[in-house]
Amino acid sequence: MLHIKPIFSSLLHSKSGPLLLLLQIVLSVAIVANASFIIVERLSLMARESGIVENEVFDFSIYHFDKSTDLVVQDKRDLELLRAIPGVIDVAPSSMAPLSGGGWSSNFTLGPEERAKSTPNTGMYMSDEHFIDSLGLKLVEGRNFYPQEITTELLEDGGKMIVTKAFVDKVWPNDSALGKSVYMGAQHFVVIGVVERLQTAWVDNSNVEFSSVLSVNYPADYKRYLVRAKASDIARLKEVIPEILHKEYPSRVIEGFTTISERRIEAYRDHELMATVLTMMVVLLLLITSLGVTGMVMFNIQRRTKQIGTRRALGAKKRDIISYFLVENYLLCLLGGTLGVLLAIQLGQQLMSLYSLPMLALSYPLLTVVGLFVVTTLAVYLPARKAAKISPATATRTV
Amino acid sequence: MFFYYLDLAWRSIKKTPMLSALMIMAISIGIGITITTLNIYKMMSTNPAGDKSSQLFAVQLWSQGPDAWDDFDPQITYQDGFNLLKSDIPRLQTPMFRTGGAVQTEDPSFLPVLQSRVRVTNNDFFPLFGLEFQYGQAWDDSVDKTARYEVVLTNELNKTLFAGENSVGKTIYFNAKPYQVVGVLKPWAPSPNYYDLNNGAFGNVDTLFVPYSLAPIEEYGSWGNTNGWSHESINTYAQRLTSEKHWTQFWVQLDTPEQAAEYRQWVRQYIEQQKQLGRFSSPKADVQLSDVDQWLAINKVVPEDNKVLVGLSALFLIVCLVNMLGLLLSKFLRRAPEIGVRRAIGASQGQIFAQHMVEVSMMGLFGGLLGLAWAWGSLALLTNKFQLEASLTHLDASMWLIAPIIAILAAIVAGIYPAWRVCTTNPSVYLKSQ
Structure with a gap:
């Protein structure tokens, strides 16, 4: 059925055409495999959850430029006002906004002495007992802060702390975290609760899942607030909040209203850009390669019109003609695919050694070859069907 | 044919x-x-420094202790910046850092605008990075010694505050304190903004410049990065200024390789001096001078x-x-x-x-x-x-x-x-x- 031998010898006979196509297939497999690997890697980064009800939470900042302002009193008053606005579900002060790319982080130590073992770099949200509800976090162990535990400065004897499960798994893998202490110099914080998930401000950092919430609502001239509200109320609140706060106390700038969803888009913009450009490349590459295949088949059909007619006259079915071209293509794809996989692995290793890209998984070049078989089948089948229609009479006409 | x-x-x-x-x-x-x-x-x-690219150098100091960061930090401490200014080898030199604040004019109906890209620097900054003035000029040398409340605006901020008119001599309020405008720049937007790459290299251009000599008086907060390698308790601005925290940038202009070598030597002597005071305790303590090309590469701008x-x-x-x-x-x-x-x-x-x-x-x-x-x-x-x-x-x-x-x-x-x-x-x- 599969007449490989004549096909093979005819391929060998006209070297340059098939050779070029082979080269193109090899290069395409190498590029497409690596590009799609990077695309999938970026998409999986972007798919990570922040632990926050992103479309219901927004943040904004207040900047007090009048030095005479009593920041502690003003903060308390502002929070009361904000929480009373209809449509606001909850509000928390915070030292930083999630996914924003800027904020506080620290390496805590596990003991008071300077040389004690330290934790990985951990994002620090300094807030109050409203933080968990304002972000819609899920408490999986322990409890929330009590209002009386919130201080306005870092006390010598420290305070309370809520951490993420990822942090606990890293620092105390076989133990309950509740009641454990971490230190910043002499100050220490006691873990009282664990949330399932909360990302820091830096999505490209490997420590992005290590967050802590400290029971400190410290006064600052530039301060951020996190507000939870129904998604449909957010646009209105962005208008209302500056009005109400300015009416209460005018000497300040209120700005930077951003939902966490918007922060997500901003945070992953570069990855999305990379994924988009690479997708463009993969699609165009497949298009060009299949056009190349179609072109070669069309050229061959023209050259072999007589042969095809003769074969048909000698009893070959239409199916046989089509399968001739398909088998020819599969031979090329098989050889090109094999070489392409090898080149893809090479290219992947080069990229890995030059840049901070992870190692190429073997499934990508293999899947690319499978994809190549599918796409080129189409690219061959369409012109080959035309070839099969060549009437046996054409063969006899010019002989 | x-x-x-x-x-x-x-x-x-x-x-x-x-x-x-x-x-x-x-x-x-x-x-x-x-x-x-x-x-x-x-x-x-792109290297926006143009012809001066090989004459401008970012100064980095390995002032951290032996078990701290394993590389030169992009920034230096305030006290080192203060001391480096004593060298008379560089033709132009300036420490600087980024701050921010609310800006108002004398017009009470003008709502305060937040400027998050304010540069605290010496007047050498302007000739060093080739900034040109549309109106007025930089503040006087004497301001860098004895602080006065003077500012330089970018073209863009001048448009926001004064509709683009010549505002030299007018008063603006920065964090509710009055400052006199002494100069307005011509349109200027280096891309990448190479002299401070801490918070993104593209699309963040400074809008307002205030004298470095005002920092201890006005206690400008750092709106850029602050890196520390040991736990220091800092409660006042004075403590921040004498701390080991890295939060200021330092740039010098050295016209010839000989001058650069001479300057490197001078800084090494300074480091030796500081070692006797118990600072620069790491055996790797040294200085690194990077011209603009090297600086862009170190900071991985591309x-x-x-x-x-x-x-x-x-x-x-x-x-x-x-x-x-x-x-x-x-x-x-x-x-x-x-x-x-x-x-x-x-x-x-x-x-x-x-x-x-x-x-x-x-x-x-x-x-x-x-x-x-x-x-x-x-x-x-x-x-x-x-x-x-x-x-x-x-x-x-x-x-x-x-x-x-x-x-x-x-x-x-x-x-x-x-x-x-x-x-x-x-x-x-x-x-x-x-």
């Missing part, structure tokens, strides 16, 4: 419109992708992603070339009978070869121009979708030259083999069959 070949080429392209279109398409897509990635790469790797993209798109272009090579081969060989006749009438091999090269170059040119259009389109699309900085995505003027050149060269490379095949074919073979 050349024009005759042009004519022949044009006819040949018209004779096989589908095939020609396919080839031009292949090469234009390759060029389009390559130019898109190359353009972003080129914009990101993201790795862009390099990967440029590499992959070059491979992509090769695929397009191979594709074109195959198509050209089939096209030229199909025309072999016609060539056989031309050869028999007296055309030399060289003439046939030249004729085909002209045809290929013409297709390359078309492909290059079309590719440029693709690149322009895809850059516009990317700018729109990702709100990229316009400075990164506008099509650089040099691309108008680079794109057709790459395209024509690529087409010629792809065309050599097919043209050679067709001109070496024996004419008698084809004459016989006709």
